[in-house]
Amino acid sequence: MKEPLQALAFAVAVVVSASGLWVLGGALEEPRVSPSATGLNLHLRVEALDWHLEYDAETTNNTAFSFLLEASDVHGLEVTFSRWEVPSGVKVDSINGFGDGDHGGRWWQYWVNGEYGDVSADKRELHDGDVLVWSYAAYPPPEAGP
C-alpha cells in the first residue's frame, strides 16, 4: 500500500478508535443529576476537628455537592473545590480553611444516610428525607468497602 493510503488508513483508524474510547469513557461515568422539580427536605451536618454545623432546608439542590454549597452560602462557610472536565466531577478541597491532607492526612468525605459516598459529590443524588454528612476524616475510611 502506498504511503498516502497508509497515512489515510492510519488516520481513520485513530479517529475511529478515539471516538470509541470517548464513548466508552462517557458510558463509564456516573450520570449527571438533574435538579429536583420539587422541594426536598434535607438535613446536612458538616463536622471537622473541633466544630460542626447543622443545616435543615427544603430545597431543590439535590446533590451532595449542591446542598453543601447552599449551606455554605447561608452560613458563610468557605468552600473551595476543584472541578474536573474529563471525566466530569468535583472534589471539595477545603471547608472553612480545613484542607485536604492537612491535620494528619484528613480529607473531606461525605455520607448519605450512613452510606459512604464513593462517587463525585455532584453525581450523588439526594432524596426527600436524606441525611447528608460531610466529615473531615482519614481517607479512605474503613466503611468505604470494595
Add this chain to the structure above:
Amino acid sequence: MRASVARGLDLRKPSLAMLMVIVGVVGRLLLLNYANFETVLVSTFFAGALLGGVYTIVVPVAIMGISDSLIYTFQLGNQYGLVAIAGIAFFTWSGFLMIAVLGRFSRPRAVLATKGIAAVTGIGLLGTLLFDLWTAFGMWLFIASPTGHGLDYVYVRQIPFTVYHLLSSLIFIPIFGTLFIHLDKVGFPRIVLREAPSASPGKASGLHFASDSVDPASRREDGPRSKPPAKGSQAASTPDVTPVIPGPA
C-alpha cells in the same frame, strides 16, 4: 545530518530535549482539569526513543520537576498531604522513567513513515496501560491498603481514567511523535544571518530562514549559476552566501 552550528557543536539533541520538556510541562499544566490527558508521556517516550543516553532520565525528571513545582507552588491542582504527594509522586515519576526506557527499546521503529508512527503509537498505548497499572498500584499501597482495601478496589475505579489516558496517548503520540521524529531526522529550521550586502540589486540584507533539509546550492542568490558543490565541501561561490558547514549525514 548537517551540523546546525559552526565549531562542531551539535545542539540538535539538547534543542529537541528542550522542546520535549516544554511540550510536557505546558501540556500538563494546560490539561490539569482533564484527568489523565497529558503530554508528559509522549515527551518522555520519544526522549527515550530518539535521544537516548542521559536524556532518557533528564527529560522526564525535568518535566515532572518543573510542572510539579509549579502546580504545588501556585496551587494549580488538587491539594494533597505531603505523605500522599511523596508516595504517589514516586510511582508517577518512576512510571514516566519506565516509559522513557520503553521508548528506548522502541527506537528502531521511530521512523518518519506511517508504519513507524503506527508502531510507536501502538507501543505507546501499551506503555500507557503499564503506566496506569503501576501508578494505581502506588495508590493502593499508600492510600487504600492501610485500611484493608484490596488491589481490585483501586483497579476497578481506575478503569474510566485509563480509558481517557489511552485516548490522550492515541491523540498526542501521532501528533507530537511525528513532530519529534521529523525534527530529529531533518533538524530545526535555522536562522541564517546575512553578513555582507547582497551583490544582486533589489535584495536587502537581513534574516533569512533556512532548513537543514535544503540543499545549500538552492540558497544561492540570483546570478550566474555554478555547479552545486560536491558533498562534503563548502559552498561559497558568491561573497554573500553564508558558508554551510556540512555535518554528519
